Amino acid sequence: MSLPGSPHLARRDGVLGLDGVDLDGLARRFGTPLYVYSQAAMLDAVAAYQRALQGRAHLVCYAMKANSSLAVLQTFARAGCGFDIVSGGELERVLAAGGRPERIVFSGVGKTRTEMQQALAAGVHCFNVESEGELRRLSEVATAAGRTAPVSLRVNPDVDAGTHPYISTGLRDNKFGVAHEQALAVYRLAAALPGLQVVGIDCHIGSQITQAAPYLDALDRVLDLVEAVEAAGIPIHHVDLGGGLGITYTDEQPPRADELVAQMLARMDARGHGRREVLLEPGRSLVGNAGVLLTEVQYLKPGATKNFCIVDAAMNDLMRPAMYQAWMAIEPVRQRAGVARAWDVVGPVCESGDWLGRDRPLAVAEGDLLAVLSAGAYGMAMASNYNTRPRAAEVMIVDGQPVLIRERERAADLFAGETLLPAAG
Numbered sequence: 001m002s003l004p005g006s007p008h009l010a011r012r013d014g015v016l017g018l019d020g021v022d023l024d025g026l027a028r029r030f031g032t033p034l035y036v037y038s039q040a041a042m043l044d045a046v047a048a049y050q051r052a053l054q055g056r057a058h059l060v061c062y063a064m065k066a067n068s069s070l071a072v073l074q075t076f077a078r079a080g081c082g083f084d085i086v087s088g089g090e091l092e093r094v095l096a097a098g099g100r101p102e103r104i105v106f107s108g109v110g111k112t113r114t115e116m117q118q119a120l121a122a123g124v125h126c127f128n129v130e131s132e133g134e135l136r137r138l139s140e141v142a143t144a145a146g147r148t149a150p151v152s153l154r155v156n157p158d159v160d161a162g163t164h165p166y167i168s169t170g171l172r173d174n175k176f177g178v179a180h181e182q183a184l185a186v187y188r189l190a191a192a193l194p195g196l197q198v199v200g201i202d203c204h205i206g207s208q209i210t211q212a213a214p215y216l217d218a219l220d221r222v223l224d225l226v227e228a229v230e231a232a233g234i235p236i237h238h239v240d241l242g243g244g245l246g247i248t249y250t251d252e253q254p255p256r257a258d259e260l261v262a263q264m265l266a267r268m269d270a271r272g273h274g275r276r277e278v279l280l281e282p283g284r285s286l287v288g289n290a291g292v293l294l295t296e297v298q299y300l301k302p303g304a305t306k307n308f309c310i311v312d313a314a315m316n317d318l319m320r321p322a323m324y325q326a327w328m329a330i331e332p333v334r335q336r337a338g339v340a341r342a343w344d345v346v347g348p349v350c351e352s353g354d355w356l357g358r359d360r361p362l363a364v365a366e367g368d369l370l371a372v373l374s375a376g377a378y379g380m381a382m383a384s385n386y387n388t389r390p391r392a393a394e395v396m397i398v399d400g401q402p403v404l405i406r407e408r409e410r411a412a413d414l415f416a417g418e419t420l421l422p423a424a425g
């Protein structure tokens, strides 16, 4: 069976390796559950976008919510990326990793005053504003701070990206963005309010998109607006087409990033927008296929109707299956002889929703290692401490060498900020 996702992942003598580093050895050395990333895979992924954008004014803003570990951010900062952030916490994190503020775009529907002040003080590239209320508040905050906030409106192009309802964001009835038919009026307001400067337009239509058509539809809708807004005398400098490109979890065949971008640029050229700066906000497609989650089989519990394979990673480590019913490939790290049977691979958390995979044909025994593939995006970044489970350690393979980029959390870390009540009486 071929491994979905990454050419960086391969078996040698029956043992799974990432960039030639034996995953068995890493699990023994660093323990499990363990996230392992290939830096080379991340760099390949971003290079595909950059290649297609070469010769244009552009900025690839890594949507850091997909995986915000410092070494991952540092990797993309060094590769020349900007960042798409959605909170003040992400701003602090990316600055700590060496991200440049003038390459940061700030997205999100619920920016607080404090977050606005923080981003203005840092000098971000632009605020992707998602509502009229936010626009008015940003104007007040910027004026009070004696600054000018660069703004772009996130418009909702009302196209169906054909993904899971929780990760589709470009339709009229979800919480994101300004409706297409209101956008011109909100741009007029932005141009009139003090403390704001219109710099761009922005859309983001969903996640795990596996076709080019929704992007091209959204682009057309956005360019229609650009033309209308500029005809009203408000110049738009950049067009930000968001992120959302899918990856291969099983048999999906999303367009290659360079081919998708080339198609979008060709459409822009054909409509006379060839000289406009282009921003993109890829998240998953830069990191998803670059990572695996390693876990050790604790117990096998065969049953009358279901067989459970209980592992030491759980929904708190990797939420996607429980939250989105996402299918993620699960591979034994070391292949063993024997007949495969169907197992539900589940974690130790006290929830029936705590599963990583269902009905997976596997030949396994207690103590075996399993790898959950394509786990680089929305894995560690969504991890929690439910059941007082310390979060996993993370290793990045850099030039063929494993580097521990995050220590395993300790239980004591988890209650360090808590206090007991004073003695009674």
Ligand SMILES: *Cc1c(COP(=O)(O)O)cnc(C)c1O
Pocket (backbone or CB within 6 Å): 063, 065, 066, 084, 107, 108, 204, 206, 207, 208, 242, 243, 244, 245, 281, 282, 283, 284, 285
């Ligand atoms: C999440 C998000 C992205 C990245 O989405 P992916 O599917 O991970 O590429 C980009 N832009 C915005 C505004 C987002 O919220």
